[in-house]
Amino acid sequence: MQNAYRSPSSFGLFPPVVKNLLIINGLVFLAQMVLDARSATIYDTFDRLFMLWPLGGPEAVQFRDGVVQFGTFQPWQLVTSAFMHGGFGHIFFNLFGLWMFGAVVERTLGSTRFFWFYLVCVLGASVLQLVVASWPFWAGVGGIPVPTLGASGGVLGVLAAFGVLYPEEKIFLLFLPVPIPAKWFVLGYAAFSLFAGSAGVQAGVAHFAHLGGMLTGALLILYWRGRLPVKPSRRLA
Template sequence: MQNAYHPPSSFGLFPPVVKNLLILNGLAFLAQVIFEARTTEPFDAITRLFALWPIGGPEAIQFRDGLVEFGTFQPWQLVTSAFLHGGFGHILFNLFGLWMFGGAIERVMGSKRFLGFYLACVLGASLLQVAVTSWPFLMGDGTGIPIPTLGASGGVLGVMAAFGLLYPESPIYLLFFPVPIPAKWFVLGYAAFSLFAGVTDVQAGVAHFAHLGGMLTGAVVVLYWLGRLPLRPRTRPL
């Protein structure tokens, strides 16, 4: 296995799954912008239907300024929420991460396996996040305001976890930190911060448990394929 990694410099050189994920996320964000511009409600139709909403939350709440309608949980949101974003900075950060790490992982896994891997990370992220956000409503506290979760971060961070396992010594360069960090320490540090921030809620509005769910799923799947877990894979190892 290679010990160094260099991201592709041309969009045409991207492997097919990463390329199509970038395109689909871009098209979904464009649709969001169009729908948001056509509504005066806090949540547009795309967000209410396809973002990830907590189970058991109220469908609407009467505020002083009027009635606000929320979305309700639907099974497809476990996947569709990963193609929606909360703003240009949000999608730019996620697609940059997919560009930076995804190509190398797809080439190692192959496109078919990588697609299944990415979707597994998305599902792992969504399941942990919906469990955390649904807990207050399912436990009888119906006074809270349901907040939708959206973004590709769970899938992208699952890919980043795979990168840390497969290319542990590859340097990661950060704009605000002049010294390169080995990928394995960067991934572990990010996971530790996400756990701390999720438990303490120091970064409100960020789905830290979705990040953790994606990273944990990605790490477990890669370790399984590498044969490092008690349960051995039946398919071709990485």
């Protein structure tokens, strides 16, 4: 129990990229709340511009009580959607995960490399989620377009990196009765996300964004450590 990994205890001790990601996510969420309270029109426009919308979906749908406008995919949404959240619980758990594992991974990789690592994980998560969410429209099935938002893809990429870098490090979480090795926690989370996404469990949760972030994060760390067929010019110790 003494060697179980616990979260850092001081915000001031965080490395710069993690600290700034926490601040930016918090400020964007505050902006969302202010816009929601002051102007429904501006808030809806904000959502349509910056959430991740599927490709090929309708821009508007006629319902009995009127026409509802939807957003359309724009390239910048692959990144901007990762800084938006749907509620206090959503942002709390995402930033808790970033707070818990991000400082360790950033100190291991270095701040510059960690910045690019996080960004690529976000892109990997967004691209996989975009393909999955757009598939019904490409296949002609149709439906109502549903946007994706949240930092989960990037955060779970960080979690996957922690599991690859420190596979035997035990993780202690409130909802787990005993600490478990990081590698099993990561593999278990990935398996659940694959099952839940394929079976349609937990509607409204972007399980394939989670998988995309985790797969991207794990592959990046394996590549930097020279564990893949393609070798980096400079290996990570």
